[in-house]
Amino acid sequence: MxxxxxxxxxxxxxxxxxxxxxxxxxxxxxxxxxxxxxxxxxxxxxxxxxxxxxxxxxxxxxxxxxxLAVFDDGYYQLVATGEAPTVEIDGIQMHRTKEVKPFEDARQKVETVIKKGDVVLDTCGGLGYTAIWAVRMGAVHVDSCEPNDNIRNLRKENPWSQELYSEKIKIHEMTAQEFMAECYDDQYDCIIHDPPRFSLAGELYSFEFYARLAEIIKPKGRLFHYTGNPYSKGRPKQFVEGVIKRLAEAGFKCQRMNQVLGVRAVRR
Ligand SMILES: C[S@@+](CC[C@H](N)C(=O)[O-])C[C@H]1O[C@@H](n2cnc3c(N)ncnc32)[C@H](O)[C@@H]1O
Known part of the structure; x- marks a missing residue:
């Protein structure tokens, strides 16, 4: 309980x-x-x-x-929102909680790219909400990466994460980069990339990372990349423009999705 x-x-x-x-x-x-x-x-x-x-x-x-909190290499805790919880690492929330609640936020992200029958890569699993929505919206298989033991342990206790433990979702206890190194070309119809903020995981916003996404997604495959609030403190100016430029160089045609604070991209 x-x-x-x-x-x-x-x-x-x-x-x-x-x-x-x-x-x-x-x-x-x-x-x-x-x-x-x-x-x-x-x-x-x-x-x-x-x-x-x-x-x-x-x-x-x-x-x-x-x-449901743990002190380890940082302080991890599930945080109440009145609905699906978010998870905080050292005080940084991993979901939007103000204008939109975490579960609905995940639904809106997934809705931008998913089609029935898709094979999906969920690069940064977190509490599993994006993977859950991918299956609810018709994905036949989702690979979901989450390297952090503390996040994986907390989500096991979270009632809103329980649909993650489904036959259609395969959880990979490793980084997205480690997992993607083993993927084959054109493996995915759709990729959902919902990384921690840039200051915590800059490598997940790099050209090298995007180039690997471009290899493992099918031609015309759809990517949603959450980029967060472009005006948040400490953000380099033109941050989202930089993401779009690197994605374009990697082979994606991009469209900014302001409402969901991200970029929708299609493999050329
Ligand atoms: C913003 S949260 C993802 C939220 C998730 N989409 C959901 O629906 O709950 C980012 C997650 O990425 C994980 N992460 C950090 N570095 C990663 C990496 N290199 N590869 C995959 N996941 C990573 C963090 O542990 C964190 O749980």
Missing amino acids: VFDHDGLVKLADAVSKERDKITISTDLGLSETEIDLRELRIDPKMILPILKKERGIFKLEKGHLEH
């Missing part, structure tokens, strides 16, 4: 009023179920300190609440 802050407040309230049962979402809003509070053996003292972590996501198991 997984709860955000609002869920925990409801749970704490029901426990403090010694209610036996409560109807509540245990999967971050995907569904609601009636749960028997006596069986859960929740100690209200355990919930109260946790309520300070307003953006956190918590797993309840055997009467114990676990914050």
